Amino acid sequence: MFNQEETSSFDFWDTVQTGEEHFSSSAEAKVKEKVKLGDNVYDLEIVYDSSEKQIYSLLYRNHHLVSSQYVAVLSSEKDFGLNYQLQQNLKREEENLIASWNLREKINLSGTASEHNCLGLFFLDKGLDHEAAEQFEHALKKSPPLSDTYKNLSLVYLRKGVPHKALELLEAGVRLNPGFADLRNSLGWVYLECQKRKEAIEQFNMALELNRNYAEVFLNLTLWYLQESANHPENSQALTQAIKYLKKALTLDPEFILPKDKISEWEEVSKLYLILKNRVAQKDTSHIKATCELYLLRFFYDQANLTQKSWQYFLMELREKIESGYDFPDLRNYLGLGYWYYTSFFLEKSRSILKSDRFGKKLKNLATLNLEVIESLKKQLEKIQSRWER
Incomplete structure (x- = not known):
């Protein structure tokens, strides 16, 4: 019990x-x-x-x-x-x-x-x-x-x-x-x-x-x-x-x-x-939870067609649902995962920019240091993700 x-x-x-x-x-x-x-x-x-x-x-x-x-x-x-x-x-x-x-x-x-x-x-x-x-x-x-x-x-x-x-x-x-x-x-x-x-x-x-x-x-x-x-x-x-x-x-x-x-x-x-x-x-939240599951699946299987605008809408919809009185632990967990995945979009963009060969000599070392920070942050976020239950 x-x-x-x-x-x-x-x-x-x-x-x-x-x-x-x-x-x-x-x-x-x-x-x-x-x-x-x-x-x-x-x-x-x-x-x-x-x-x-x-x-x-x-x-x-x-x-x-x-x-x-x-x-x-x-x-x-x-x-x-x-x-x-x-x-x-x-x-x-x-x-x-x-x-x-x-x-x-x-x-x-x-x-x-x-x-x-x-x-x-x-x-x-x-x-x-x-x-x-x-x-x-x-x-x-x-x-x-x-x-x-x-x-x-x-x-x-x-x-x-x-x-x-x-x-x-x-x-x-x-x-x-x-x-x-x-x-x-x-x-x-x-x-x-x-x-x-x-x-x-x-x-x-x-x-x-x-x-x-x-x-x-x-x-x-x-x-x-x-x-x-x-x-x-x-x-x-x-x-x-x-x-x-x-x-x-x-x-x-x-x-x-x-x-x-x-x-x-x-x-x-x-x-x-x-x-x-x-x-x-x-108070039934089966609809928003079904949408959450779809977006998490899309992140793993359909990233090529998942636009930044779509992900932003999903996060805003979920956040406003929680703020309107549906502040439940499972929905907060979905929101936390959603922000983590959203962050990963920008981490990948940052990595691709910092790996570019178009930096001059003065900025090359700085870009390399920043890339190391990004890589470290990415690894830390991956550790956090493994602790969260879907």
Whole structure:
């Protein structure tokens, strides 16, 4: 049993949704691009929804809408016109989509299980279930104990409407990784969706034994007991248990103020559960984490096509996300890695300049000394990189 440092949240069931509810017919401005990759045609659209005053990115695969995502406008672009903002986001979405396809070819040839899983996360975030499943399956073949991949691939099966396959996968994952709380929680949720209530609560309780401060498990147990109370009104203990777990979940949200009045009615508990569940969903960072993984993969496999401007945008987007209230250790780690890789761009430029033969006699010795400093700095940064977990 252990207490985890707070990390960015990943709401298992919410990620199953395609996000199509974001699409609105009130879009007043739109830019689009068609990209053919392999046998598939991908249509990208960046639209401005006038009713919500928000920008959304829509992705179609072979003319079927697969994802619709809110796009945050960078502070550096807010003073530009709407058309500029739409065009810039379209360029970035197109670049990332093409890059992901190029990465797919390279990683399928020689990638590690972790790299397959990371690329699969990007495809999953974009609603590209076929492409995501391919990467997750490769990851499991290369490294069966890779815990996260079981959960990720099960999401694909759930979105495809085959929960029995998701169950089989999660059960296999739990057998291989019995001490992984996230897997047990995910398995419990799918059991609950499949009306296997006894199995569901067993998994939730086991997940809680592994992580005593697991907010999502507290919420799932709240829901389990709320359903039990609704199905068996004579069982007063069910509502008592629902209140107990709801309060435990509330204590983990420092920004939430507990009601002054005593919580005692089913409707009150249900309302607070929905409010807190929505707050957890709003803190979901799976989208930005998927983007982070894509850029780290691009740094290793696609540097020739990774421009300084693209990397700058990625760092600004991640930094502003953290500053807007998503200050989690894993996102800070991504940002630290991002700045390290960004630094390496300039180190390489500096090395190539200092190695030039175009220095005069007076500056040649100084250039040589500076080159030694650059080489030493590069080695030190490489040592730091090896200590950081991706």
